[in-house]
Amino acid sequence: MSGAATAGAAPAGREGRVFARAAERRRGERKAELDRLAAREDCLPELQYFLSLYAEDPTLESIGGRTGLRPAAILCLQAPVELFWAQGFSPVKIYSGAYASANLTSPRLPALMCPCVKAILGEMELDPGLALAPWAIPLTCDWLVKFGEARGLFGGFSGPVHLVEVPRVKEDPRARARWLSEIRSLSGFLKDAGGRPLKRADLLAAVRRMEEARRALASLTLLRREGLVPAVWYSLITGAFFLDAPGRWTGGVDGYVSALRRSGGKGGEGAARGRRRADAAEGPGRDGAEGGRGQGAGGDGGAGAREGGAGEGSGRGLPAGMGPGGGPGAGEAAGGAVPPEAPRPDGVYLTGAPVYFPNFKVLHLMEEAGLKCLGDDLCSSERLFPRHVEVSDSSAEGLLAALAEAYHRGCLCPVFSESERRAALIREAADQAPVRGVVFHLLKGCHPYELDSFALEGKVTGWGLKFLKIETDYSTEDTRNLLTRLEAFRPTLGV
């Protein structure tokens, strides 16, 4: 699918001026966001590392220089990053939240095309080096299936491109077998693109390195549930994952986590534990619905106590499982003795389409509206990579199978044929933290997420959570509107 080798030629004349303006605006957007973040009171020194990664406006070349490996571009999360490292590549997920980038390509694309995709195409226009790299494109939503064609409108690719066909039926064993063969062929592509042949030892080392990154992110996520990590910082950190070597990124996250703990971090997993145990004890099937969870305010506040876990769970007449946490062991994850927790702030959970730097509009507006985001299932942040890849069979085949499964079967992207399990992460967060409502972030033109939102709304409201769907794009025109809606949402949470 390699396109015409026109990429790299700098446009001249009127087009050149348009490009220059777009590049200038894009720089402005990035700088404005970075300045805004740096000026925040909660900008700890440990965050400077992440801010600096963005500040240098990284290119594939500069990332390659940092990691010491040849960069390869990926879109979406289904391409296992471990495979790239094992074969001598530095995988870089190409994304952009810059309005200027989306706007640059917009006139030549369908009006209702996802701004994420427009922005990536815009980034490719502004940085001709992008088209020279090897690309692995998982074919997830329709816009990405047609990504190569869309790019063809702008000069195509100059480097090798590999389309990774993602089976949409996850639960089918035949689809899983197909997916494994896709992963093998991705490995073959990487080798043909100049990478090392796949070796067990390299793959095992990559899996271990990645587990360190996962462990660091899991620690950060636990603190997030405690209300200690604002969504903007969490998103900035996850967005930086592809900008540096994974070891340094992991060190950066560990440093920030330690700093948060020092500055009053209150432990980890004790939160609402009693509630969770009660759920596991009952399980769905008891009532044929969703684990016998109480419906509505006060429905099942004392569930933890039912299991002998009195005082461990919720139990203050809040919506089920959403009381202040702090059971025994709170703080164990934080690695130290922790004083009894104060009641934690009530918050919301963010779901839906990804949020990419520098467009943290929704995150800022939620904050402004007084909503504390205690978790999300965005593929740009908490769902950036599979939470854990448990390896039992550590042969090369076994490792490949484990990776394939984790990146496909465990993926909760809405493009799959069924989204029944998509609410699992929301339910989990609501058990861990005082989540009272769900904000569904929809990007105009994203049909899979839009369709998902309806079923999800039914599910989460059934659990007694409030639900708000906001539809937006990368522009700032709707800022006032969104803020008003988010502010109106807050009182419905009973805060």
Next chain:
Amino acid sequence: MLLKGYRLAIQHVMFIVLMYGGRFGVNLGPAVPCFACPYVTGCGGYCYLMGLQGYIGFGISLGHFWGFEGLRALGYLLLFAGLVMLLGKAWCGFACPFGLISDWITLARRRLGIPEAKIPPAALRRLGAVKYALLGFCAAGPILVNLGVLHRDFYIPFCQMLCPGKPLLPLFAGETRHFALDLTNAATLVITASSLAVTGACLAAMIARPRFFCTFCPMLALIHLLKPITPLALRKNPALCHGCGTCQRVCGMDVERVCTEKASADVQTGDCVNCGDCVAGCAADGALSLQFAGRTVVSSSAGLALGLRKPRP
């Protein structure tokens, strides 16, 4: 990882108790719900499968079913049921010496990076039915001996002919005698030849797959039949499961339902040996748990799977 480490430690302690306990005066009795094999000199308890065959065989042949022998058989049955109520299938996951040997082989294979042989889950489920047939054989064999259909030398036929524990477990007490053919008569030759053939095949399969023999083990079938009175169970909260497949992939028994179940909390299948590996590997908070009478013994979490915290309810 942590949970697996605890399990391995417990397995080793139980291995010492059940294999060598008798030498130190420790004996868990005649109705142990795992392969504590009386063929091992100085073992610390007796596998109930041998007892079961013996009581049926001798009970019928001696006509003592309604007398003292019958009462004793009933007592042993109750003892067995009591032990099952105490630990359920954790006897398999945490105590069985043969299970640990199987796990050793698997650990060695994994360390060497040798891939695991795959059997489609549906085929495995069908194969799993064989354990009930073997349990039937444990009961029917001695009766056939008494009816004169089988030679008297087949008095505990499952142990003699089919159980790989008979030759393998005594090896750890330095006894190799069950690796020889017994040429006393045709029956003993058939018995020993069959035992060696089955053991060889099992060993090869155990190298290829974890816990291979457990799929066919009549003890597992017997414990599973007592499921309604067993307090220990693997439970799932499907609302918290995102379907990643880890639990099934790490399960030595390849239990599919633990992953695919979307409605019921009961994922304690006939093949599950309550090893807890799925709980240890699942990174969804509270999705899987081992419970005793409804109380959580340990539950899954990202922290546990990633080694951030110690296992706890």
